[in-house]
Amino acid sequence: NLLDAMVATGHDKLVFSSTAAVFGMPERELINEEHSRLPINPYGQSKKMIEDILGDYHHAFGIKSVALRYFNACGADADGEIGERHEPETHLIPNILKSVIAGKTSELKVFGDNYLTPDGTCIRDYIHVSDLASAHILAGEYLQKHAGAFAFNLGNGNGFSVLDVIKAARKVVGQNIVYTIEGPRAGDPPVLVADAKQAEQVLGWQPAYTDIESIIATAWHWHQNETF
Numbered sequence: 073n074l075l076d077a078m079v080a081t082g083h084d085k086l087v088f089s090s091t092a093a094v095f096g097m098p099e100r101e102l103i104n105e106e107h108s109r110l111p112i113n114p115y116g117q118s119k120k121m122i123e124d125i126l127g128d129y130h131h132a133f134g135i136k137s138v139a140l141r142y143f144n145a146c147g148a149d150a151d152g153e154i155g156e157r158h159e160p161e162t163h164l165i166p167n168i169l170k171s172v173i174a175g176k177t178s179e180l181k182v183f184g185d186n187y188l189t190p191d192g193t194c195i196r197d198y199i200h201v202s203d204l205a206s207a208h209i210l211a212g213e214y215l216q217k218h219a220g221a222f223a224f225n226l227g228n229g230n231g232f233s234v235l236d237v238i239k240a241a242r243k244v245v246g247q248n249i250v251y252t253i254e255g256p257r258a259g260d261p262p263v264l265v266a267d268a269k270q271a272e273q274v275l276g277w278q279p280a281y282t283d284i285e286s287i288i289a290t291a292w293h294w295h296q297n298e299t300f
Contacts, residue, residue: 087140
């Protein structure tokens with residue numbers, strides 16, 4: 073409906089929020105744009121469908137688009153004005169910080185410790201929301217001069233396990249973080265890490281937040297002023 077409305081009103085540029093989940097189970101250590109798209113969960117499948125539709129609408133109607141495939145979006149506005157909160161919360165970093173603030177009333181759960189990774193927990197590539205925002209601006213500018221249905225992976229190219237993130241969070245908050253191990257969740261690949269060279273080379277994009285502690289620190293700044 074949105075794309076049909078764009079065609080009808082002469083709007084021909086769209087930046088779409090996609091996801092690394094379109095790739096499914098990684099076939100190699102770093103995932104680039106040429107990696108097979110074989111999603112293993114409904115979320116990834118729905119995003120893949122939209123990416124395909126964007127390609128169809130470019131060929132049929134000239135709609136220009138950039139699909140930005142986020143890896144793990146995280147962090148908060150550096151000024152502490154905008155942060156991450158979902159109900160229910162499913163993302164790791166806010167759940168870690170929520171457990172710190174709430175104490176015993178909010179127990180942190182780690183889903184699976186038997187993956188084929190060094191410490192048995194899932195490895196993800198964490199990308200700060202401010203870096204994602206800058207990519208959107210660059211993608212919009214790119215569409216001013218280029219026609220097509222493009223897709224770019226957005227990540228830091230570094231993977232951190234769930235336990236790595238908990239360890240980093242302990243340093244940021246300055247206290248121990250207690251957690252329990254639960255069974256693995258269906259549809260969770262062991263490793264998802266981006267090769268974002270194409271976004272760097274084509275869009276001129278470069279993430280400013282490249283270490284997990286600085287990302288967590290921005291989230292912690294926001295969460296301390298948020299009531300759960």
